[in-house]
Amino acid sequence: MDFTGGLDDNPWAPTATAAEINVLQRKPDSPPLEHISQDLDMFDPWADPTRAQLPDFSLGQRPESKVDIDYREEEETHDVVAKDTEVADFPNGLFYIRSVLSHKVLDVRGGSKKADTQIVLWSQKKDGIQTQNQLWLYHEGFVVNVNSRLVLDIRGSLSPNDLDTAKIIQYNRKEKEEAHNQLFAFDEGRIYCQAKPHLVLDVADKASDEGVEVIINERDDDRVSQIWSFEEVQASFDKEKLLGVGKSHWWK
Numbered sequence: 325m326d327f328t329g330g331l332d333d334n335p336w337a338p339t340a341t342a343a344e345i346n347v348l349q350r351k352p353d354s355p356p357l358e359h360i361s362q363d364l365d366m367f368d369p370w371a372d373p374t375r376a377q378l379p380d381f382s383l384g385q386r387p388e389s390k391v392d393i394d395y396r397e398e399e400e401t402h403d404v405v406a407k408d409t410e411v412a413d414f415p416n417g418l419f420y421i422r423s424v425l426s427h428k429v430l431d432v433r434g435g436s437k438k439a440d441t442q443i444v445l446w447s448q449k450k451d452g453i454q455t456q457n458q459l460w461l462y463h464e465g466f467v468v469n470v471n472s473r474l475v476l477d478i479r480g481s482l483s484p485n486d487l488d489t490a491k492i493i494q495y496n497r498k499e500k501e502e503a504h505n506q507l508f509a510f511d512e513g514r515i516y517c518q519a520k521p522h523l524v525l526d527v528a529d530k531a532s533d534e535g536v537e538v539i540i541n542e543r544d545d546d547r548v549s550q551i552w553s554f555e556e557v558q559a560s561f562d563k564e565k566l567l568g569v570g571k572s573h574w575w576k
Contacts, residue, residue, distance in 0.1 A: 414462035414510050415556045418470060420448060421460055424513070424551040426532030432457045432494055433535070437472040440479070443492040443538045445527060459557060463567060465507035465518060469494055473568065478505040478540050482520055492525065492538040513551040514543065526550045 421430040423445055431446035435457040449455045457471035467476040475497045480490035482505070498506055504519035515525040517540065526541035527549040544550065 414467070415554050416462075418459045418461055418557040418559050418561065420458055420555040420557070421467075421515070422448075422553045422555055423527060423532075423549070424553055425527060425530065425549045426536075428532065428534070429458050429555075430460065430538060432469060432472060435471065436494075437474070439474055439495045440493050441472075443476065443494060444535045445532075445538060446534055461563070461566065463563075465500070465509070466497055466503070467508055467515075468497075468567065470566065473566075475506050476508060478517060478523075482517070482523060482540070484542070487523075487539075487541060490540045492540060510552075513553070515552055516543070524550050525552065 428445040459470040474494035477495035
């Protein structure tokens, strides 16, 4: 069967705003940031983007450039990998998807918001709005990119002889009855296609280079390149607002 995406932009995906996931990194003993939810309530992501005034994400003179996520102290020792691979399902909130092989995260090539753009691995970004194309949200089987609001999609034939040419891209969300190449689940550290559970996300050539492509492949228990972990973002956000529920036909 051939699941082929088009080249059209997503007509219903409004500009993703940093305000929707506005969150500042803070140490465990820092006071709560009550203003975050107020900022989200006041900001209208559906307003005319040419007139919208984005908030200032500059960090001033802080010595460490870490924002948008409450980084775990054990990250440097990679303890987070061992813990996260035991997760039985996708997180409920926003998250990074990290390769256990290289510790790089899923990213959209060039930070594009266009449909049919390839998914790659890249070093985790830690500065303001640039993190959004590396953040994901799981909803009803779809893995949604925060920046583009497009979903993970398998482009190409899923027959065994054609897997070498299949690509992982972002694409417009389809109706569930037709979304066999867009519905994913998570088990034992692997992100697999619900329609064909033996097919899982993998890294091309088991490489760890910046920009290496994410592919679909037959499950192989000996391939570390098929193991993924999640790093959740401690963010205050409105899931329905982010998905556009009730605002367009993109997500009903």
